[in-house]
Amino acid sequence: MIEITDKQIFIDGKPQIIMCGEIHYYRIDRSEWQDRIDKLKDAGCNAAASYVPWLCHEEVEGKIDLEGNTRPELDLAGFIDLCAENDLYFFLRPGPFIMAEMKNEGIPYWVIDKHPEIVPVTWDGKQTLAKTLDYSAPSFLEETKKWYAAVMEVAAPRLQPNRGNIIGVQLDNEVGMLSWVSNCPDLTDNVVDDFVGWLQERYDEETLKDRYPFILEGNYSAIRSPEDNYAAQLHFDLGYYMRHRFAKYIDTLRSYAEEFGVRDVPFIVNIHGTGGGRGFTYPIGISQLYESYTQGPGYLSGSDIYFGDLNMESFQDLYLINGFMDAVHRPEQPLTSVEFNCGDGNFGNNFSGRLDPSAADFKARMCIAQGNRLINYYLLTGGKNYRLSDQRDDGNDRIASTGERHGFAAPISPEGELNYTYPRMARSIQTIMAVSDKLAVMNEERDDVAFAFIPDYYMTEACYPNSTRMKEIYQNLEANRSTAAWENMARAMLLKGFRYGAADIQNKPIDPVETPVLAVPSACYMAREVQEKLVSYLSDGGGVLLYGEVPLYDMEGNPCHLLADAMGVRSTGRRLAGPAYDLSVYADGWAQDRAEIRVHKAQIFETGAQAEPLFRVYGTDETCGFDTKVGRGRAIVIATPYTCDLDLFTKALEKLGAKAGLKNDSKYHGVFMTSTATEQGERFLHLLNLDGFDKEMHLYENDVKLFDGRKLELQAKEGIMLPINLTVGEVTIHYATAEIRNVQSDAIHFRLTQSEDVMALKTDRQVAPSEDYTVQQEEDMTYVFSKKHAKVDDQLTVILQ
CATH class of the missing domain: 2.102.20.10 (Beta-galactosidase, domain 2)
Incomplete structure (x- = not known):
């Protein structure tokens, strides 16, 4: 029996830490399965995981091979059972999309050939650049249901509640990621029709006519090629709709799994978004998918952690994204990581990657400390890509794009050899598992401060290329939601010992009793409702450390300066550095006696008696940071990318009422x-x-x-x-x-x-x-x-x- 409660995973009544390793059985000769399992167990893992590639198991329509009849390594049941014989839990990842460098992201060629209407069009009616499909297309769902029927027939009798070893099933993989990274939202006729229906449910006729008069006239092409006068509202409506659409898709996949006997185990949705060894874009994945995994009980979210080394540059990124995931969770949901990057970073097979042995160790330790209950090391072992029977003359005719060998960077090579990262990774897993009974029920202790998370700040996965207005909004959001706020404010807080979670200030109440202080990365755009919540929070006695810009507009670009008004300030514009202007700011008030610093921008204000200036622009003395009272609360605003001054941020938080333990x-x-x-x-x-x-x-x-x-x-x-x-x-x-x-x-x-x-x-x-x-x-x-x-x-x- 598996239960998810109080941010813990219970198996037969016992709270568990699951340390899992990804082994792609279909890429490894069956005779070598046991060797890889032995090395997984030697590392200290208590579970194995694998994708189940539809492309391999049903290369020809209607001829599904999950027993290894066509190739011995395609015996899914045999591999799961071998893991059970080795006292390992199993985490099943059946797609239909699996990515994993597979051709068509793991979708059989015949599905696309048979149903060309599922290949999306995007902005201006163009074809998408990525190998994605219309998740909601009836024909795609019909084929997917058949695939699930076959896989779940293997899985159902092997579920842990049925005395088997399968403890979780992932639904699809990185939903929405392909559209985001290519800026190609799915805009097929099917999707646009559904979007219009969603709009008609969301808005009354008069409102809809005011926002999008062309829709009532049946001019749907204006959705694919928006004009600037409605691009902002369309952007956010389309983003809200896509969250709804992804949640509906995930719910449909779950219904298929349950129809075919898979129930009473967690259904997992993985979140994409790290890139270039950093986490700045990871919350885009949270924004896209949080409605998918919080829509009801029985779901877990799983992170994709691709950071490389965890070091002084990136450590706060991982801490923050774990906090953001937790902030949007349901009360029972724990953190998990289902693609936890390990190995040496040699992804190009050219020795360009050389990660420190501490990489996987540090990331695991931080995640466990923040409450992760399941970590899946991806990819634990490399393998080989065989050639498809139906050769497509695509340059290699193999199942994947990486050549014959796959997983060059894994701690266990395609040939089964251990690389230099394996011992340190294994040591940390063994250390965690030695006290897993304690860690499985522990929670991180927190100080009186939380980092604010606004999901809509990350609804930037699709920007119409010809929209000047949306580019302006995007640039402002991207400049203020992370980067400097993370590298200066968040980093300083951690280096000075502040233990903090995150607070979803968009969707959940914020109470100054429960969260006395909020650190808020803020853009010039912020929804009216969020500004109202912050004003109420301050009025009720909360403390806000705002870093970035004081908002002057709502998210669609309409004037909205409720927060500025409550603070008693008026923004008079920005100062920007230039080739002949070395914009610099100096400290004032209680922040003075600090060195003047160079910055690239500063939002400037007129302040009344209510606000004490803290930072000023050199040469003009204009205020770009201040300390102000709001009701029974207090706000400290740093409206310039001030550097990671440890003592400054510590003093600011202490003045607001938070102290590092x-x-x-x-x-x-x-x-x-x-x-x-x-x-x-x-x-x-x-x-x-x-x-x-x-x-x-x-x-x-x-x-x-x-x-x-x-x-x-x-x-x-x-x-x-x-x-x-x-x-x-x-x-x-x-x-x-x-x-x-x-x-x-x-x-x-x-x-x-x-x-x-x-x-x-x-x-x-x-x-x-x-x-x-x-x-x-x-x-x-x-x-x-x-x-x-x-x-x-x-x-x-x-x-x-």
């Missing part, structure tokens, strides 16, 4: 810190040294030194998860500077992290003498001091008598 006194920044806890007070302290050099520090919680005041040494590119008040068997670990590696009835195995580690234990049992450590008893505390230096030998076993 964790601190360190390292000479150098670059340490990520957070903590997780159970309801009973068992905890882990999670630390990452993002730099390539060692750091020494004391750690503080609420200004009190941790670990009895001992100084910690955090090794270069190292992550550690230190137990605090954690009970294992008959021992409570008051604290330890070492990680738990394994727990047995008569021993606790640790991974050392210091030149001299200490484990402070509370137990009625005696710690046996050892040449590897000394034991010191102080009242009810037993201190175990390691004699090993972690850089020489990091394994220590504390023996209990």
